[in-house]
Amino acid sequence: MKGDKVYVDRDLKALIPQFMNNRKEEVKQLKELFATDNLEEIESLSHAIKGTGGGYGFDKVTELGRKIEQAAAQEKREQIKESITELEEHLEMVEIIYK
């Protein structure tokens, strides 16, 4: 599977490693929260993820953050799980292109 392409402002290059680490850390947290069925915390964490991604050019991170937030609010556990996985894969595979 080939990763998604993300176009990032060249100026932000120095910030990206930290950005990726933080997001991966958040995915880990999401999984833990999911394991303990803590939907409330999932909702607030995914809200933060939603707000973060797009600013760096990671529109899909924002999109998935929104999906997880909504799913958590509606207690759609299957949807949460799918989206967390999708987010994890996206972050693993993503191809960053600096423009």
Add this chain to the structure above:
Amino acid sequence: MKILIVDDVESIRKLLLHILKEEGYKRLFSAQSAEEAFEILKAEEIDLILMDIMMPDLNGIEVCRIIKNDLGLTDIKVIMVTGKTDTDYLKEAFEAGAMDYIEKPINKVELLARVNSVVELIKKEQELQQTVELLEEANKELERMVSIDGLTQIANRKFFDNTLKKEWGQARRRKSKLALLMLDIDNFKDYNDTYGHQGGDECLKELAKLFERLLFRSGDLVARYGGEEFAIILPETDLKGAKEVANRVREGVEGLQLEHKASKVSDYVTVSVGVAVAEPKSKDGEKDLIEAADRALYKAKDAGRNKVKVASEIIS
């Protein structure tokens, strides 16, 4: 321009710091919680805050309210940073004192447009504030200039007229006494002829300084009434008190021992003093008080100068 970024998400803080730094803003601060923000606000004079609405513990709206109300930092501009779904909170945010908002995900162009326009506003306000301060200073100086006699640096005729009117009204309301002394330098024309106008000016300045020294109460006022005429207002002073001050002033002038060769009454500069006292009842009888003091002054001159004379009647 000091800008504070408040957001619990590190990546957002870093992104905002980065964009603003690139734009040329140098004095940037960031806080990840309300507490941290308050600490920074205490230590630094922040001009602008970029505040996340959704934060754990205290949300951005509450923080904004605390900054504006409890910390009393009403001048700080706050731009809310908000997710699209947080728009419900915007009304509250504006009520709490926010002046603009930026939507997440952060769009660099939008962010800079908003920040730059608020920064422009802040600069304009600061310039305006400086202008207002300069104007206020200039006004005070003007007020001082229009009420002070340029040569002697004591109150001028205009200020005297206003003060006497005011004191007359107050004495009328309080049913208290009001005394007025009119002073004239003896043979001053001859003094000028002998020592020149500059010499005359020096003499006037010396006397003005002396009069200010000799008036002990804060409500008393000495003014330059005309060329070589001075007037002294003594609120809440009866005839006995007024005579005391008059004698003190007359003796004080003589005691200066300023040489006056052309004087017909002394070797030194002397003054004649007219005293009048009022128990104000009429609405604007202060003119009568001046006339009475003036008449007493002429009596003092007629009696041979370097004397104190008192008006026979009490003005009302």
